[in-house]
Every structure is written in structure tokens, then in C-alpha cells.
Amino acid sequence: MSTPKIPILMDVDTGIDDSLALIYLLASEEAEILGISCTAGNVPARQVAANNLAWLELCGRSGIEVALGAEVPLLTPLRTTEETHGPQGIGYAELPEPRAELSPRHAAQLWIDLARERPGEITGLVTGPLTNLALAVKLEPELPQLLKRIVVMGGAFNYPGNTTPSSEWNVAVDPESAKVVFDAFSGLPANRQPIICPLDVTETVVMTPEHLARLAEAADSSPIERPSSTDSHGLRSQTSNPLVRHLVDAVRFYFEFHFDHKQGYISHMHDPFAAAVALDSSLAVLRPATVDVELAGTLTRGATIADWHGLWGREANALVAVQTNPEEFFEQLIERVGAFARTIPGI
Template sequence: MATDDNAARRGAGAREPGLIQTRGPRVEASVRSDARQEAAVQPVVPVIIDCDTGVDDALALLLAVRHPGLDLRAVTCVAGNTDVDGVVRNTLTVLERAGAPDIPVARGAERPLLEPARSARHVHGSDGMGDLGLPAPTRAPAAVDAVTLLRREILASPRPVTLIPTAPLTNIALLLRTHPEVTRNIERIVFMGGAVGVGNATPVAEFNVWHDPEAAAILLGADVPITMYGLDVFTRVVVPGTEVRRLRASAEPGAKLAGDLLAHRPSAPGTTPDDEEAGGLGDAGAVCAVADPAGLTTRPLPVEVSLAPGPARGQTIVDRRPRPGEAEIHGGARARPLVEVALDVDVDRYVDLYLKTVERP
């Protein structure tokens, strides 16, 4: 990211928050990204995905496996869209379908830090994968737990790793608290979660953060560069129905699976009023943001999570004020680390990136 990462660690008063373009100059919406051309000029990025594999996590995995500029080193699983055992099963199935059966997968937290587990089966189907009737995986997960696998892969990587959590942040919080030494080899954490505007789990809270607010608070307080890919951009990246139908007709198993998943995942109301078969990329957008950061417009802003019981629990409070308020002036508020908050996205660029990648021979 073309920002001062040290400034992002210093606090809210470190710099004037202005719109920036992630890792590159501002681009016009008409620009198209060819994943193979991008990979030719950029070093391969080692990544680890921490997921609760439902429909859009599966879309994210398919992209990460197939993109030539990404090296998916491991996948860790956490309860969220469905129970953690279902998440593990779904993850292994997707990786096998994508032709990547050797990527290590580990079982993680089965519940949030403080509260009982919840799920989103009403969105992702009873199996978390749109009830597509996919075959069971042919292999078992790693013998180690998710936190152990995360630590091992991060510290063993010859280049700093980018973490892409697309799920409740329980595993990541446990990692940061129990093994703080891993931050020295983390390039950035790009997480799908939070919202500047309205929520989805509640009027103000996004599901992943709402599911485990304490874990999200630990992440947002970490001494590591962070990008928040929240609902404000999450709902906007939509694949047109014509492309969804084309994917579903593909002879390539991974591309066909992507089409079937997109068909189960309707676009957000109002985004494509004349195209009922369009499907939102959802979590896969966070992987796009790592593969092609120039398609995302972010601003370094203070973010904190509401932890108090009540209707605002799990809300990400994003401070977009141009200058400190009375609470900061009079010493009543602590300085908070800055987070690169995604405020705009080049929709066509990311849709093109996704389609070109999952359809690669």
C-alpha cells in the first residue's frame, strides 16, 4: 500500500486522512486488470486465508488458488457461517475442486471468545455451501490447530505474509495474543468485516465483527498494517447474470463451482435491478484487494468496535472527522491506530479480475 505504514501505527493525529489509492496511482473505472500481466511485474504475494467457508468464502478460495500473483500457503477455519466442522469440510471440498488438494487446512475456534456460536445458514444453506450437494472431501485437515498452523506458516515464509480473514476474527485474535512475535513477518492484514455505514447482522453491525466483537477489537489494536474491506464495498462487486450463466456452463470444475456459488448468492438490493441472476463476489473482493490493490480506494482512519451490550454491539465506529473533537482536545480519548478503510472500489476491474482468474486454463 502506497502509504506510510509507520503513520498507520502511530495514531489518529499522525497524518491528515485523505483519500488514497491502495498500492498505486488513482485509476479510471474503464481500466481493466489482466491477472497474468499484473503477476508478470509484481512479486508473488504469500497469503493465508482465515475463513468460515460458506458461499462467498468459497469464491475467495477459488480466486486465491488460481491467481498467479498469489501463493496460498494455508487456510484456517473458524465457526461463523456454519459450525467449524462444516467449515473444515467445505474448505477441503473447495480446494479439491480447485485442484489444490495439498494446501494445509486447520480447524480453529468453534465459538467466539465470550459468546455462544451463531451461524448464517439462512444465507448460505444448511451445509454452508448453498446446498449444492458437493461430494465429501477425500482428505482430513492438518493435525495441528489453526493458531499453530498460522504461526508456523507465517514464521516459515521467506517473505512477509498477507493475512486475509473473511470470517469472524477469533483465530486471528488468539494468534496475536498468544504469539505476538508473528507480527514481524506479517505484511498486512486485509480483513472482510465492519462497515462505515449500515450493517447487515444488525442495523449498525456487520456479521463478522458482530459475531466476535472482542476478537475484532484485538485485531484493530494490533501493531500491524490493516485494511478493512467492509460492507460499503463488499456489496458492490457484482458479477452480471450473463457471466454467471457462462461460468455454470464451464467444463472446468473450479469455474463451474464459482458459477454455481454465484447463482446461489444474489446481488445486494438495488445494485442490479434488471439482472436477477447476478451474483455478488462478497468475500472474494478482499482477495481481489490483495491481488490488485489499485482497484480499491482507502483512507487511513481510526476505527474501534463497540463492545457494550445493546443495539450498537459489534458496530465499527469509523472516525471520519477532519480534525480532533472535544474529547480528544480535552484528553478524554486515547489515540487509536489508523486502519486503511475501503471507501470505494472499481467494480468492473474486480469483476474482470475474478472472471479471468477462475477461467484460466
């Protein structure tokens, strides 16, 4: 029997962990990726688009529409974070120049058109700033009713921020867009409310060198490599499988970034976890809350606030992930991506 498909529209700022999210979905039999909407965030939007086209080409996947979206936030100046993700956004990986072309549609129009074509079916997965979705909602106010639901990687609630003391990157760089989206998606029934995967949970999803070694083993790739904090910065993978090789080169940069910032030789898999939740929300313990975004605070601009107890007198507008089993997620990622990598010919 064929596996029932879950239609997914991705909105990304690729990004090392966005790359893993894309590959996780490509490797998941139940995921039907309808399109990829690109926004500026980790790197500029045009580099984001090039990264997505390159990953798709490496993975032998044609026919997935990649649309360029917002190149700047709604109101604030553009900030990118190449120090976290590398000059091209994919760490030390050097992907072949893609041959496929971008969609002629703007990413916001892609959201609207696909939702109109398949009303009530599509799950939107946003792993970057919410700029494209905010623009789409402004153009089509019925979009929240047309989508099945959205899953957002973003925010920090009972947890410190990673961009300011109180704000997470995806929200901090464009808080106005986050506010537009959370307001627009209010009033939906509980089974269609946005699922938010904040730092509170995603920073418990910690990839280690051992996970990469297990991935290479699952892909029948050799030699099995375990990056180490004692390695020279920028050491390149020599493993045989091309997908695993590029992933090791990408994630090594992420390991080095976390290590240099006193977090250990690890990497947080924020976006792949959100991708997994988009396919199976039971991977996370979800708690209803009324979520809003601080725009005016001198010290707290970009903070996401959750009213857990109805103190504002407003209905809950989101389900917030508050707990998960990281090793269950990594078992799935390694099994799926390993098997998928075995289908990719060596180059």
C-alpha cells in the same frame, strides 16, 4: 519470466463468497496460498474445513494445509447463517467428499508458525470472524510485526449493517475478537497497516446472472446458463465444466437469498473482492482511520467505528477501502477463474 509470488494465509468461514475467494486465489498466478485457517461463522468450523478440503480436491490442488480453528467465538454463543449460505455453506453445490485430512495443527498455531517461518512476507486474508487471529495474537503478541499485513473483510462505517442495524456479520458474531485484532495491529507503519474491506464497498461489488454466463463462456462450458428470478428454487446447473457447474449451484442460492430479502436477483461478492485487494491493493481507494469496535452499546454492540479526523487523539491503525471499480474486479475474476476452470477435467 515467472510471476513474483505473494504468500497468503487465508482465514475463512466458508461460505459461498469465501468459496469464490478461494477459487479466485487458486486461479491467480501470483498467489501462493500457504494455508487455510477455518473458523466458525457462516457454518460450523468443521463444515468450513470440509468445504475447503472439497474445493481444493475439485480444483486438483493438494499440499495446501487446512487447519481447524475456533469452533465458538471468544465470549459469545455461536451463531451461524445457513439461511444465507445453505445447510453446508455452499448453497446448492454438492461437492465430493474430500479424501485429504485436516492439519494436526490448530489454526491459531498455523498463523504463528507460518509467520515465524517467513517473517515480514505473509499477507493474512480474513474473510470470516476474527476469532483465530485474536487467539493467535494472544499466544504470540509479536504476530502483527511478523506478518507483512492483513486484509480483513468486515465492518460497516458510513453504511448500515447486515446483522444488526449498525453491525456487519463477521464483526457482529465475535466483536471481542475484532477488538483484540484492531488493538493489536495498532502502531504499525502505514504500508503495513490492516486493510479493511467493509460493507460500504463490498456491497457495490454486485454479481449478476450475466457475470455467471460470462464465466461459463470464458471456461468454454456449455450450455451457457443465466439463472433467473423466475426459475424454481433449487434448480441445478447442467453446464459441462465441473467447477463452473458447482459455482453456479452455489451462487444460485445466494441470488435467491438476496432476492427473497428484496435486494434484487444479485449477490454481493464481499470475500472475493477482499482476496483481490490482498493481491493488489490498488483495486481499492484506501483511506486511513482509527478503527475500533463497540462492545458495550445496548443497540450498537458489534459496530465498527472509524475516526477519520483524529478526534480520539489516537494514530490511524487501519486503511479502509472506501471506493472501487466493481467491473474491473469482475473482469479479473471472470478472466482468471474462467482460464483456471478450463484446466479442470470434466467429471
